[in-house]
Amino acid sequence: MSSLTSSSIDVRALREEFPVLHQQINGKPLIYFDNAATSQKPRVVIEALKQYYEQYNSNIHRGAHHLAAKATEAYEQSREAARRFLNASSIEEVLFVRGVTEAVNLVADCLSRAWLQAGDEVVISTMEHHSNIVPWQMACERTGAVLKVIPLNDLGELDMAQAEALITPRTKVLSVVHISNALGTINPVKELVRKAKAVGALTFIDGAQGAVHLPVDVQGLDCDFYAFSGHKVYAPTGIGVLYGRRSVLEKLPPYHGGGEMIKEVTFEKTTYNDLPFKYEAGTPNIADAIALRYALEFVEQIGKEAMLRHEQALLTYATDLVSRIDGLQVIGQAKEKAGILSFVIEGVHHHDVGVLLDNMGIAIRTGHHCTQPLMRYLGLEGTSRASFAVYNTPEEVERFAEALQKAVNMLR
Amino acid sequence: MTIEEIQQEIAEDFALFDNWEDKYAYLIELGKQLPPMPEELKTDDRLVKGCQSKVWLHAYMKDGKLYFLADSDALIVKGIVSLLIKVLSGHKPEEIAQAHLHVIEDIGLKQHLSMTRANGLVSMIKHMKAYAEAVSSQS
Numbered sequence: 382m383s384s385l386t387s388s389s390i391d392v393r394a395l396r397e398e399f400p401v402l403h404q405q406i407n408g409k410p411l412i413y414f415d416n417a418a419t420s421q422k423p424r425v426v427i428e429a430l431k432q433y434y435e436q437y438n439s440n441i442h443r444g445a446h447h448l449a450a451k452a453t454e455a456y457e458q459s460r461e462a463a464r465r466f467l468n469a470s471s472i473e474e475v476l477f478v479r480g481v482t483e484a485v486n487l488v489a490d491c492l493s494r495a496w497l498q499a500g501d502e503v504v505i506s507t508m509e510h511h512s513n514i515v516p517w518q519m520a521c522e523r524t525g526a527v528l529k530v531i532p533l534n535d536l537g538e539l540d541m542a543q544a545e546a547l548i549t550p551r552t553k554v555l556s557v558v559h560i561s562n563a564l565g566t567i568n569p570v571k572e573l574v575r576k577a578k579a580v581g582a583l584t585f586i587d588g589a590q591g592a593v594h595l596p597v598d599v600q601g602l603d604c605d606f607y608a609f610s611g612h613k614v615y616a617p618t619g620i621g622v623l624y625g626r627r628s629v630l631e632k633l634p635p636y637h638g639g640g641e642m643i644k645e646v647t648f649e650k651t652t653y654n655d656l657p658f659k660y661e662a663g664t665p666n667i668a669d670a671i672a673l674r675y676a677l678e679f680v681e682q683i684g685k686e687a688m689l690r691h692e693q694a695l696l697t698y699a700t701d702l703v704s705r706i707d708g709l710q711v712i713g714q715a716k717e718k719a720g721i722l723s724f725v726i727e728g729v730h731h732h733d734v735g736v737l738l739d740n741m742g743i744a745i746r747t748g749h750h751c752t753q754p755l756m757r758y759l760g761l762e763g764t765s766r767a768s769f770a771v772y773n774t775p776e777e778v779e780r781f782a783e784a785l786q787k788a789v790n791m792l793r
Numbered sequence: 794m795t796i797e798e799i800q801q802e803i804a805e806d807f808a809l810f811d812n813w814e815d816k817y818a819y820l821i822e823l824g825k826q827l828p829p830m831p832e833e834l835k836t837d838d839r840l841v842k843g844c845q846s847k848v849w850l851h852a853y854m855k856d857g858k859l860y861f862l863a864d865s866d867a868l869i870v871k872g873i874v875s876l877l878i879k880v881l882s883g884h885k886p887e888e889i890a891q892a893h894l895h896v897i898e899d900i901g902l903k904q905h906l907s908m909t910r911a912n913g914l915v916s917m918i919k920h921m922k923a924y925a926e927a928v929s930s931q932s
Contacts (some may be wrong), residue, residue, distance in 0.1 A: 395867065475847070579856050730867035732867045733846075733869045733870075736869050737869075740814075762866075790816060791818060792868055
């Protein structure tokens with residue numbers, strides 16, 4: 382693995398920052414390869430949560446006291462960190478949400494009330510996660526808009542010729558995933574956004590995996606919305622970020638009503654707060670939002686390019702090793718691929734694979750990965766998926782490949 | 794044998810193996826020995842919901858006793874199914890409905906075969922007991 386020895390990341394030292402990695406599962410050292418589901422948390426993130434609750438827990442924005450000011454400052458510093466992480470032009474365009482699921486629901490709901498009409502078309506792709514399908518189906522049901530789905534080619538990439546044909550003047554929304562959680566495919570989102578913009582559509586990019594593995598520049602992408610979940614990028618669960626273009630957010634109605642999102646309330650009429658607060662009704666998830674900043678800074682310190690190189694080296698190595706297993710087929714062979722390895726093995730059920738690997742201390746994910754339409758499209762019940770993070774090592778990949786061979790031997 | 798005695802016997806069989814590989818190999822072997830379920834019975838309405846793998850379950854009464862036929866497309870799940878059938882099939886519906894099931898804990902695999910959605914253990918037991926309760930309430 383020469384590509385890894387030249388890596389700029391000191392993985393051994395880095396692993397020390399992740400307490401959860403240092404344990405035995407079923408008598409063997411844990412190998413955590415379920416990172417596409419959620420990543421583990423570095424000490425700085427855990428400490429940030431602890432510090433918040435031990436030293437300055439307080440409700441934000443309106444308190445006149447010291448703790449409120451401190452919490453508010455930390456919360457808004459986190460928003461600034463998220464702005465920088467996505468290269469948004471202003472903090473008014475950076476909304477805290479629970480995660481990508483809430484972000485899609487927010488956007489789909491608001492667009493269904495102020496943008497979509499009967500006969501309009503919403504274009505998604507075959508490889509979308511359920512969270513980027515169902516909210517749009519609900520929006521279509523509400524408005525009479527029609528869902529259109531971009532098909533895939535044999536490698537598990539978007540069929541761009543078909544995409545071109547599907548994006549027409551009837552298209553009012555394009556919502557696609559940056560990196561497929563089930564296939565690892567990196568989609569040409571910039572090109573898709575350009576096509577959609579040319580016909581006047583609004584664009585949403587699901588960055589649940591994309592923001593973890595790729596540098597994101599929402600201004601360069603020119604998308605109207607981009608969302609990611611904190612917990613996949615080394616931050617706590619329950620916090621995520623939705624970038625929204627200011628000119629669009631200003632025209633859209635609010636999502637949830639309540640405290641914080643108002644300017645003035647009377648029983649006759651309520652005026653709404655300015656961005657980003659218009660979209661943050663109620664007491665937000667302060668602690669996790671504050672900790673998010675430490676996770677984003679952790680990623681920035683290592684550098685996303687270095688992380689991607691490391692993860693792709695692991696992917697290449699793992700693909701090479703597991704491909705030697707008789708009857709194994711890698712699902713998703715895109716030319717541009719992130720550190721996600723999905724596979725099926727002839728005559729072996731993925732659930733059995735998952736259970737036996739668990740016995741050997743290895744955590745992978747098995748099943749449909751919340752992409753049932755994609756699985757149906759591929760004619761599969763599910764796959765086994767190993768997904769890599771910055772703290773994984775080539776030695777772990779080797780142990781995984783050996784364990785997988787052992788599991789297959791037991792199951793045949 | 795009573796349901797309780799069968800569970801004890803299975804636990805004793807599994808106690809002969811001292812490592813997880815042999816226990817699983819035995820579980821998989823038990824799955825393979827499961828009496829085959831006729832293909833025509835593997836219909837969608839016999840699928841047990843809540844399993845990551847497919848599990849078909851069919852129940853029928855004979856001479857006052859309730860019998861089960863089942864199959865799964867995953868070997869380990871099929872092994873679990875075979876244990877449940879060994880324990881429950883061929884008893885009076887009242888006995889099945891009231892049975893205290895502890896065979897999965899007993900065989901020493903519980904930490905691996907957790908009560909998660911993934912293996913559908915809970916759903917399978919619920920279905921088998923629901924059949925038994927339905928038949929008991931009819932008689």
